[in-house]
Amino acid sequence: MNQNKLTFKEICLQSFEDFEKNLNGEKQHPIHLYRKKAFEHFINLDIPSVKNEEWKYTNVSFLTKEEFKINPVKSDFSYDHISKFLFDNLEHNLITFVNGIYNKDLSKLLDIPSGVEILSLSEAIKNNNPIIKEYLGSASDITNNFFIALNSSFVIDGALIYVPDGKVVEEPIHLMFYNNSSSPKDLIQPRNLFVVGKNAQVTILEHYVSDTDTEYFTNSVTEIFVDENGNLDHIKLQEESLKSIHIGRMDTNQGRNSNFSSHLISTGAKFSRNEFNSVFKGEGSESTLNGLFMIDGDQLFDAHTLIDHAKPHCNSHEHYKGILQGNSKGVFNGKVMVRQDAQKTNAFQENNVILLSDSAVMNTKPQLEIFADDVKCSHGATIGKLNEEAKFYLKSRGIGEDAATAILIHAFASDVITSIKIEALRDYLEKIITRKFN
Amino acid sequence: MLLEIKNLHASINGNEILKGIDLSVNFGEVHAIMGPNGSGKSTLASILAGKEDYEVTEGEIWYNGKNLLELAPEDRAREGVFLAFQYPVEIPGVSNTNLLKTALNEIRKYRGEEELDAIEFLSLLKEKSKLVELDQKFLSRSVNEGFSGGEKKRNEIFQMAVLNPKLAILDETDSGLDIDALRIVANGVNKLRSKDNAIVIVTHYQRLLNYIVPDFVHVLYQGKIVKSGSKELALELEEKGYDWIKNQKEEMPV
Numbered sequence: 233m234n235q236n237k238l239t240f241k242e243i244c245l246q247s248f249e250d251f252e253k254n255l256n257g258e259k260q261h262p263i264h265l266y267r268k269k270a271f272e273h274f275i276n277l278d279i280p281s282v283k284n285e286e287w288k289y290t291n292v293s294f295l296t297k298e299e300f301k302i303n304p305v306k307s308d309f310s311y312d313h314i315s316k317f318l319f320d321n322l323e324h325n326l327i328t329f330v331n332g333i334y335n336k337d338l339s340k341l342l343d344i345p346s347g348v349e350i351l352s353l354s355e356a357i358k359n360n361n362p363i364i365k366e367y368l369g370s371a372s373d374i375t376n377n378f379f380i381a382l383n384s385s386f387v388i389d390g391a392l393i394y395v396p397d398g399k400v401v402e403e404p405i406h407l408m409f410y411n412n413s414s415s416p417k418d419l420i421q422p423r424n425l426f427v428v429g430k431n432a433q434v435t436i437l438e439h440y441v442s443d444t445d446t447e448y449f450t451n452s453v454t455e456i457f458v459d460e461n462g463n464l465d466h467i468k469l470q471e472e473s474l475k476s477i478h479i480g481r482m483d484t485n486q487g488r489n490s491n492f493s494s495h496l497i498s499t500g501a502k503f504s505r506n507e508f509n510s511v512f513k514g515e516g517s518e519s520t521l522n523g524l525f526m527i528d529g530d531q532l533f534d535a536h537t538l539i540d541h542a543k544p545h546c547n548s549h550e551h552y553k554g555i556l557q558g559n560s561k562g563v564f565n566g567k568v569m570v571r572q573d574a575q576k577t578n579a580f581q582e583n584n585v586i587l588l589s590d591s592a593v594m595n596t597k598p599q600l601e602i603f604a605d606d607v608k609c610s611h612g613a614t615i616g617k618l619n620e621e622a623k624f625y626l627k628s629r630g631i632g633e634d635a636a637t638a639i640l641i642h643a644f645a646s647d648v649i650t651s652i653k654i655e656a657l658r659d660y661l662e663k664i665i666t667r668k669f670n
Numbered sequence: 671m672l673l674e675i676k677n678l679h680a681s682i683n684g685n686e687i688l689k690g691i692d693l694s695v696n697f698g699e700v701h702a703i704m705g706p707n708g709s710g711k712s713t714l715a716s717i718l719a720g721k722e723d724y725e726v727t728e729g730e731i732w733y734n735g736k737n738l739l740e741l742a743p744e745d746r747a748r749e750g751v752f753l754a755f756q757y758p759v760e761i762p763g764v765s766n767t768n769l770l771k772t773a774l775n776e777i778r779k780y781r782g783e784e785e786l787d788a789i790e791f792l793s794l795l796k797e798k799s800k801l802v803e804l805d806q807k808f809l810s811r812s813v814n815e816g817f818s819g820g821e822k823k824r825n826e827i828f829q830m831a832v833l834n835p836k837l838a839i840l841d842e843t844d845s846g847l848d849i850d851a852l853r854i855v856a857n858g859v860n861k862l863r864s865k866d867n868a869i870v871i872v873t874h875y876q877r878l879l880n881y882i883v884p885d886f887v888h889v890l891y892q893g894k895i896v897k898s899g900s901k902e903l904a905l906e907l908e909e910k911g912y913d914w915i916k917n918q919k920e921e922m923p924v
């Protein structure tokens with residue numbers, strides 16, 4: 233052991249002191265009181281170990297071995313860096329963050345309805361935006377989750393989207409998190425807050441990208457509130473550098489009769505952990521969770537989801553699909569909790585994985601915890617190879633091994649892709665698959 | 671000679687299914703293969719198409735001057751072999767159009783021909799779907815997914831029409847077809863018949879052979895062709911069943 237080397241927590245402690253020193257007037261700001269509270273919890277939390285059931289297959293001990301730079305510095309990149317991550321034929325609102333910091337020059341907003349707010353969290357903090365006070369920290373729990381506490385201790389930037397009651401934002405909002413870090417590795421911690429009012433509607437794309445193979449660590453937290461009869465279509469597309477670490481947390485609170493759909497498409501990062509918790513706070517709501525992960529080499533992908541049916545008459549539909557190549561490792565842990573008075577719950581969960589190599593490994597664990605008696609719940613999981621009979625059929629028509637494999641992979645992924653409503657994004661995803669498998 | 675099978679023995683999981691098949695097919699000919707359930711007809715068809723589950727333990731297959739057994743399944747198709755499956759597989763998420771477009775282009779690439787452009791391709795599909803009276807809506811549907819038994823068979827012949835093979839093997843394409851569909855499929859096949867190709871029809875029923883009149887009829891029984899004859903043999907089988915052939919075989923010296 234190198235005596236001079238600081239532990240991860242020591243780095244955090246020092247960074248927190250430096251951070252406070254540079255705050256000047258913001259020290260008494262409510263956001264900083266929140267950071268301080270989070271940091272107190274953080275200091276008392278341990279880095280999750282593989283002995284913890286929730287982290288059994290996902291080893292984050294590398295945190296103790298590496299050095300990170302926690303307080304980000306503003307860096308400038310031109311439009312050329314991000315242009316290839318934009319979608320052809322899509323007019324969209326674009327908010328860009330470079331290494332976690334809002335970049336005004338790379339952002340644009342189309343005509344947005346009055347009252348709708350789409351801005352950076354840093355701006356919102358500066359202007360004492362009341363949404364922060366009302367919502368930030370009330371979906372994600374800082375008391376017992378190491379990475380939420382870490383993110384919350386250093387909240388500075390991210391996206392804030394507020395759609396007031398009755399408003400509809402037609403064009404999707406594209407949040408681009410462009411990361412391109414230099415050594416020592418940056419710890420990039422976006423903090424997002426999406427609030428959708430009663431009868432309001434919006435589509436949000438959280439897009440994590442890097443055009444280099446630089447090393448960095450993204451630790452994001454996204455809090456989502458969908459009020460009565462509101463509708464949020466959320467897509468998270470993760471194409472981070474293949475040397476990066478990506479830990480992303482999403483907490484959703486759904487009000488009565490609301491509709492939330494989530495699509496997680498993940499191809500990037502050497503190591504990615506995606507936590508998604510959703511709570512039904514009112515009756516008659518619906519939640520759809522679709523996932524598609526495609527990993528290769530030594531990549532690890534982990535999805536941990538929890539759908540909390542706390543109220544009756546809610547439906548959840550979860551379908552995660554994975555395609556694993558090389559020595560990659562996948563983990564899916566989907567928990568569905570049906571509370572005692574959550575009668576008439578419908579919960580469906582499925583996980584299908586294709587292993588394209590013998591050395592790829594998938595660990596999947598559905599967990600149903602049902603305390604109500606009048607419910608319909610089902611879950612299923614399949615792990616297997618591509619359908620050999622189908623492949624032979626294609627070959628018997630003159631289609632070669634590679635093209636047959638590509639066709640079947642497109643087909644396997646197609647129901648997740650077609651569940652995405654934005655055509656330009658579907659095309660973009662088809663291209664990603666084509667690039668990977670053709 | 672388009673196809674020449676010599677003393678073909680094949681087994682699966684150690685069970686010998688084909689026990690010495692000899693069969694020669696010339697350009698322009700139609701051969702019918704009949705025989706009781708389990709006699710090895712589909713096994714023979716699958717081996718011709720290149721299914722790897724079977725082990726060829728003896729014998730050889732020559733196709734258009736090439737050693738067929740040395741060709742990968744896709745290369746056989748590119749050389750003009752086509753199998754209409756007895757049980758066509760459903761492939762959710764892959765449209766008929768996509769399958770045919772990819773197939774056609776891979777075949778053309780193999781032959782050193784230009785890819786078809788979108789307009790040429792679509793007009794080809796249109797023309798051939800008319801030939802087998804296949805509704806256009808099937809083109810965008812997933813391959814065989816949710817198709818009725820008869821629709822699947824018709825779809826196989828549609829694919830055959832688009833790919834225009836030299837050697838077409840139709841494995842019980844008539845089973846499950848009502849009389850109208852049978853006529854449509856048979857008509858389609860007849861239109862594709864020419865002096866430059868050949869067709870091997872596996873069937874249990876004479877009725878198809880009323881429409882597609884074969885030059886030769888063979889009876890496959892217990893992995894061997896035990897009788898060959900002209901189209902009249904099919905009529906005889908229809909009338910008498912297989913027992914007389916089975917008995918004949920048992921009488922044959924070992």
Ligand SMILES: Nc1ncnc2c1ncn2[C@@H]1O[C@H](COP(=O)(O)OP(=O)(O)OP(=O)(O)O)[C@@H](O)[C@H]1O
Nearest residue numbers: 682683685687705706707708709710711712713714
């Ligand atoms: N995987 C397998 N393992 C063992 N035996 C098999 C296997 N596949 C096929 N067979 C056997 O091979 C024999 C020939 O089967 P095949 O499908 O070729 O018959 P067929 O003549 O096409 O019959 P049908 O008229 O019913 O279509 C049968 O006895 C069948 O049970």
Ligand SMILES: [Mg+2]
Nearest residue numbers: 711712713756
């Ligand atoms: Mg058969």
